[in-house]
Amino acid sequence: MKVPYISKILATCLLLAVPCLSMAAWNINFQPGNTLLADDIQQLHLIVMIVCVVIFVGVFGFMFYAIFKHRKSVGHKASNFHENTTVEIIWTVIPFFILAGLAWPATETLLAMRDTSSPDMTIKATGYQWMWGYEYLDEGIQFYSALSTPQGQIDGTEPKTENYLLEVDNPVVVPVGKRIRVLTTASDVLHAWYVPALAVKQDAVPGFIRDTWFKAEETGVFRGQCAELCGKQHGFMPIVVHVVSQEDYDAWVAEQKQKISGKELGAPIKLVADSQ
Amino acid sequence: MEAAHAHDDGHDHVPSGLMRYVTTTNHKDIGSMYLWFSFAMFLVGGVMALTIRAELFQPGLQLVRPEFFNTMTTLHGLIMVFGAIMPAFVGFANWQIPMMIGAPDMAFPRMNNWSFWLLPPAASLLVLSLFVPGGGPGAGWTLYAPLTVQQGMGMDLTIFAIHILGMSSIMGSINIVTTILNMRAPGMTLMKMPLFVWTWLITAYLLIAVMPVLAGAVTMTLTDRHFGTNFFNAAGGGDPVMFQHIFWFFGHPEVYIIAIPAFGVVSQILPAFSRKPLFGYASMVYATASIAILSFLVWAHHMYTVGMPVEAQLYYMFATMLIAVPTGVKVFNWVATMWKGSMTFETPMLFAIGFLFLFTLGGFTGLVLAVVPVDVQLHDTYYVVAHFHYVMVAGALYAAFGGVYFWLPKWIGKMYDERLGKIHFWLSIIFFNIAFFPQHFLGLAGMPRRIPDYSLQFADFNMVSTIGAFGFGMAQIFFLYILLKAIRSGEPAPAKPWDGADTLEWTHLPSPAPYHSFEDPPQIR
Amino acid sequence: MSQDVKVTNRIMLRKLAVMSVLMFGFGYLLVPLYEKICDVTGINQIVKADEIGNTQVDDSRTIIVEFDSNSRGEHWYLKAIDSKKTVHPGELVEVIYELHNPSEKSVVGQAIPSYGPAYASQYIKKIDCFCFKQQEILAGQTQRLPVMFVIDSSVPDDVHTITLSFTMFEVEGAIVDEKES
Structure with missing residues (x-):
C-alpha cells in the first residue's frame, strides 16, 4: 500500500x-x-x-x-x-x-x-500594480504591458511553456543601435525596471521620474522583471523588449499610430484596476 | 557563594519555578533566557524560511499565495534579525561580560530583567500579525514606503513590535555600556579586556545610536498610514526615497551590530584552540572601531538604483570599498593567530574556522556589490540574498554556534558530545553551501528576490537550494538534541576544559559558574 | 555594588538615555536635512520660484526639452500641448499644459515637478509654474496651465535633452494652500 x-x-x-x-x-x-x-x-x-x-x-x-x-x-x-x-x-x-x-x-x-545625455529617443515606463505602462514621448504612442502567461500555467493545471512568466501582451519595441533613454516612474508604489541583457535596472518612484538608457547592439527579444517588491503580484509583471531593425520599428510605429488615430490623442486609457 | 556578603541587587534565595525567571535579576538567568528565546525564534523564522524554500522548489504556485509568500519573507527577515541573532548575542553578553571583566552582575539588574521581558510580547505581536484582518506585513523586512501604507493591520502590529524590540535593545545596550565602563575589576584596563567585551562595547554604542533612528522611521510610517502626515508621500511634498535613506542609516550599522559581536566570539575561540594569544589585539580593537564608524557613512550603497546623483554614487562606492580594509585586517589577524599555533579542532574551533572561511566569502561578494555598475545588475536579485546569508548565517550564526559550544561547559558544568557536535558542524556547513551557493548563480542570471514564482531558466538551482535549506533546517533540530543531551547527561566539565582559554571565567571560576560570581572582584595582573 | 559605582552608573544611564533620545530626534531631523540637501543640490525643488542669475541667451547651442506628465487618480488628465521644444540656454520658454477633468466631480490637485536627468533641476529655472500652488478644476472643465522657465546658460555642454515632468496628485479634502510659494 x-x-x-x-x-x-x-x-x-x-x-x-x-x-x-x-x-x-x-x-x-x-x-x-x-x-x-x-x-x-x-x-x-x-x-x-x-x-x-x-x-x-x-x-x-x-x-x-x-x-x-x-x-x-x-x-x-x-x-x-x-x-x-x-x-x-x-x-x-x-x-x-x-x-x-x-x-x-x-x-x-x-x-x-x-x-543619459543625447539620446535618440525617450520612452517612459510607468510601474502600476501590477503591470507596466509605456509612453513613447516623441511619437505619442502609449500602451499597457501585462503578463500574458495563462493562470493555468501558474497554478500547474497546464504545462508551462518556454517563456513562462516572462511574456507580455504588448512588448516594448525599440530600434537597434539607437540610444534609448528610459524614464521611469510609478503610479502607486516603488517598482524597478530591470532587463538583465540590456544592463538596465532603475527604480520607479511614484511622483518622480528617474532616467537610464541603453543602446542595443543586436536585434532580438529581451526579457526582464520588476525588481522592487511592489505587493502581491510583484513576481508577475515582466518586461519584454523587442529590439528590431529601424524599418521594422518605423512600420510598428505607423501601425500603432493607426490604432490610436481613432481616439483623441492623449485621452486617458481606462486602466484595468486589478489584473488578476 | 559568600552569603554573608552585603549587596543590594543580588538575591541569595532563588525563587523556584517560573517565578525565578520572571523576577530574576541575575545576569546568568537572563542570559540563558535570551539564548533560549533566540533559539525559539530561530526555529520560528526557520519554519518561515522553509515555507519560502518549499514554494520555490519548483516553478508555479503550489503551496502558498503570493501575498502570504510576501508575509513570509518579511517576517522571516524581521524575526531572524530582531528575534534570533540580536537576542542571541545579547544573551552571550549577559552571561559573559560580567564574568570576563570580573563584575558581580550587570550594572542595572532590574532593567536587565525588563529588557528581556519586553521581547516575548514583541515577538508575539510579530507572529500575531499573521492572524489579523488584512494579513501580516508584506512589504519586506526593509518596510519600504509607500508599500507599507497599503498594508493591513498586520503592519501596525509590526511597527509596534519594532518599537518594543528597539526599546529592549536600547535598554540592553545602556546596561552593557555602563557595565563595561564602570564595573571592571581593579586592574582590568580597557586594553586588557577580552576582545569579546570590546566588540560588545562598540556594538552597544552602535545600537544606542541607530535603534532610535529606526524607531523614528517606523513612527513616520505609522503617522503616514493613519494620521495624514506625508513624510514619504510625494503628493504631500514628501519623498518615498527618504524612507530608504532613514532606514539604511539604521540598516547598515545594523549589519555590523550583528557581525561585530560575532567577531568578538571568534576572537575568543581562535586563540583558545590555537593555544596562542590573539594576533594584533590592538589593531583588532582599532579595526572594529573603524568598521563601526565607517558603517555610518555608507548606508546609501543599499540604494544604488534609486537614481542618486552620480557624485553620490561614487562617494558611496569608495567609502564602501574602504570598509574592506579594516575587515581585511581582522581576517589577516585571525589567520595569523592560527599560524604556528598548536591547533586542535573541537566543535567551537570548527565553527570559528567555518565562520572565517564563509564570512570572508560573503565579504568578497560584498566587495563585488560595492561596485556600482555591477551592483546595478545584481541589486535586488538572489545574489544579494546569497551575499547577506553568507554574512548573517555563515557569519553571525556560526559564531553563535561556536560560542555556545565553547561556553556551554562553563554555563551548565557539563560537556556536550564532541562527536555529535562535529556532525552538527559538517551537516550545517555542507547544507548551508548547498542552500546558498547556487543563489549566487541565480542572482547573476537575473532572478529577482522576493518573488514567489520564477521562470523556467531558474528551476534547477532553486531545487538544489531548497534541498540544502531543508537539510540545514534538520541539522538545527539535531543541534537542539545535542544541547538537551548535554544538559541531561553530559560528562561533568572541568573548570577549564580548553587548554588555551585564558579569560577570567575559565581561570577564576569553577564549572558550572556559580550563581553569584566575582562578588569580590578578582585581582588582575 | 558599592555606593560610588551606583552613582556613576546612574550618571552613565542618564547620559546614554539622553543620547538615544537625541538619536530619535536625529531620525526626524533627517527629514528637513534631506530636503535641505536636495535644495542645495537642486534635486527636488518643488514649489519655489527660482531667481535668474544670468539672462544671456546662448545662441550657439540648443537643448531639447521634453514635457512629460503623469496623472494620479481617475478624475483628470494632464498633458503638455507641445511634447517637446528646442530651446537655447538663457532663453525664456513658456509652455502650456492642459488639465482636463472628464469626470463629474470637482477636484483639487497639486503638481509635483521632476527632472530627467535629476541634476537638470539645477539648470531649469522656473519663473512661474502651476506647480507653485494647488489647482482646482471643476467637473468637465479644461484648464490651460502655464509654465515659464529659463535654462541656465551654465548648463554643461554635453546636456542635449532634458525632461521636465509633472505628476498631478489629488489633494484630498483640501481647498486651501498648505504650502506657501
Whole structure:
C-alpha cells in the first residue's frame, strides 16, 4: 500500500523535473549582454572576481597550511608571537592600492552608465500594480504591458511553456543601435525596471521620474522583471523588449499610430484596476 | 557563594519555578533566557524560511499565495534579525561580560530583567500579525514606503513590535555600556579586556545610536498610514526615497551590530584552540572601531538604483570599498593567530574556522556589490540574498554556534558530545553551501528576490537550494538534541576544559559558574 | 555594588538615555536635512520660484526639452500641448499644459515637478509654474496651465535633452494652500 504511493510521488516529481531540467541550463554567469555597457559590466565583474579569488586563495592557502601543519596532533608546539607592526602595516596598506585599482575601472563604467545625455529617443515606463505602462514621448504612442502567461500555467493545471512568466501582451519595441533613454516612474508604489541583457535596472518612484538608457547592439527579444517588491503580484509583471531593425520599428510605429488615430490623442486609457 | 556578603541587587534565595525567571535579576538567568528565546525564534523564522524554500522548489504556485509568500519573507527577515541573532548575542553578553571583566552582575539588574521581558510580547505581536484582518506585513523586512501604507493591520502590529524590540535593545545596550565602563575589576584596563567585551562595547554604542533612528522611521510610517502626515508621500511634498535613506542609516550599522559581536566570539575561540594569544589585539580593537564608524557613512550603497546623483554614487562606492580594509585586517589577524599555533579542532574551533572561511566569502561578494555598475545588475536579485546569508548565517550564526559550544561547559558544568557536535558542524556547513551557493548563480542570471514564482531558466538551482535549506533546517533540530543531551547527561566539565582559554571565567571560576560570581572582584595582573 | 559605582552608573544611564533620545530626534531631523540637501543640490525643488542669475541667451547651442506628465487618480488628465521644444540656454520658454477633468466631480490637485536627468533641476529655472500652488478644476472643465522657465546658460555642454515632468496628485479634502510659494 505504502510503496506504490511513494513511487507515485517520485514518478510525479521526476515527470515534473524532466521538462525543467531539459529547458534550463545550469547557467552560472550573467545573461549574455546585448549592450556595450553590459559587456563592460561583465568585464568589470570578472576583474573584481579575479582579484577576490586570488586574495581568497592566498589567505586561505595560509590558513589551510596552518591547519594541516600547525596542529597539535602532528606535534606542533605553539609559538608565542602576537604582534608584528611591519606585517600589520603592510596588510593595511596593500589593500588600499588593490581597492584603488578596482575603483578606477568601476568609476569609468559608472560615468558611462549614468550619462543619459543625447539620446535618440525617450520612452517612459510607468510601474502600476501590477503591470507596466509605456509612453513613447516623441511619437505619442502609449500602451499597457501585462503578463500574458495563462493562470493555468501558474497554478500547474497546464504545462508551462518556454517563456513562462516572462511574456507580455504588448512588448516594448525599440530600434537597434539607437540610444534609448528610459524614464521611469510609478503610479502607486516603488517598482524597478530591470532587463538583465540590456544592463538596465532603475527604480520607479511614484511622483518622480528617474532616467537610464541603453543602446542595443543586436536585434532580438529581451526579457526582464520588476525588481522592487511592489505587493502581491510583484513576481508577475515582466518586461519584454523587442529590439528590431529601424524599418521594422518605423512600420510598428505607423501601425500603432493607426490604432490610436481613432481616439483623441492623449485621452486617458481606462486602466484595468486589478489584473488578476 | 559568600552569603554573608552585603549587596543590594543580588538575591541569595532563588525563587523556584517560573517565578525565578520572571523576577530574576541575575545576569546568568537572563542570559540563558535570551539564548533560549533566540533559539525559539530561530526555529520560528526557520519554519518561515522553509515555507519560502518549499514554494520555490519548483516553478508555479503550489503551496502558498503570493501575498502570504510576501508575509513570509518579511517576517522571516524581521524575526531572524530582531528575534534570533540580536537576542542571541545579547544573551552571550549577559552571561559573559560580567564574568570576563570580573563584575558581580550587570550594572542595572532590574532593567536587565525588563529588557528581556519586553521581547516575548514583541515577538508575539510579530507572529500575531499573521492572524489579523488584512494579513501580516508584506512589504519586506526593509518596510519600504509607500508599500507599507497599503498594508493591513498586520503592519501596525509590526511597527509596534519594532518599537518594543528597539526599546529592549536600547535598554540592553545602556546596561552593557555602563557595565563595561564602570564595573571592571581593579586592574582590568580597557586594553586588557577580552576582545569579546570590546566588540560588545562598540556594538552597544552602535545600537544606542541607530535603534532610535529606526524607531523614528517606523513612527513616520505609522503617522503616514493613519494620521495624514506625508513624510514619504510625494503628493504631500514628501519623498518615498527618504524612507530608504532613514532606514539604511539604521540598516547598515545594523549589519555590523550583528557581525561585530560575532567577531568578538571568534576572537575568543581562535586563540583558545590555537593555544596562542590573539594576533594584533590592538589593531583588532582599532579595526572594529573603524568598521563601526565607517558603517555610518555608507548606508546609501543599499540604494544604488534609486537614481542618486552620480557624485553620490561614487562617494558611496569608495567609502564602501574602504570598509574592506579594516575587515581585511581582522581576517589577516585571525589567520595569523592560527599560524604556528598548536591547533586542535573541537566543535567551537570548527565553527570559528567555518565562520572565517564563509564570512570572508560573503565579504568578497560584498566587495563585488560595492561596485556600482555591477551592483546595478545584481541589486535586488538572489545574489544579494546569497551575499547577506553568507554574512548573517555563515557569519553571525556560526559564531553563535561556536560560542555556545565553547561556553556551554562553563554555563551548565557539563560537556556536550564532541562527536555529535562535529556532525552538527559538517551537516550545517555542507547544507548551508548547498542552500546558498547556487543563489549566487541565480542572482547573476537575473532572478529577482522576493518573488514567489520564477521562470523556467531558474528551476534547477532553486531545487538544489531548497534541498540544502531543508537539510540545514534538520541539522538545527539535531543541534537542539545535542544541547538537551548535554544538559541531561553530559560528562561533568572541568573548570577549564580548553587548554588555551585564558579569560577570567575559565581561570577564576569553577564549572558550572556559580550563581553569584566575582562578588569580590578578582585581582588582575 | 558599592555606593560610588551606583552613582556613576546612574550618571552613565542618564547620559546614554539622553543620547538615544537625541538619536530619535536625529531620525526626524533627517527629514528637513534631506530636503535641505536636495535644495542645495537642486534635486527636488518643488514649489519655489527660482531667481535668474544670468539672462544671456546662448545662441550657439540648443537643448531639447521634453514635457512629460503623469496623472494620479481617475478624475483628470494632464498633458503638455507641445511634447517637446528646442530651446537655447538663457532663453525664456513658456509652455502650456492642459488639465482636463472628464469626470463629474470637482477636484483639487497639486503638481509635483521632476527632472530627467535629476541634476537638470539645477539648470531649469522656473519663473512661474502651476506647480507653485494647488489647482482646482471643476467637473468637465479644461484648464490651460502655464509654465515659464529659463535654462541656465551654465548648463554643461554635453546636456542635449532634458525632461521636465509633472505628476498631478489629488489633494484630498483640501481647498486651501498648505504650502506657501
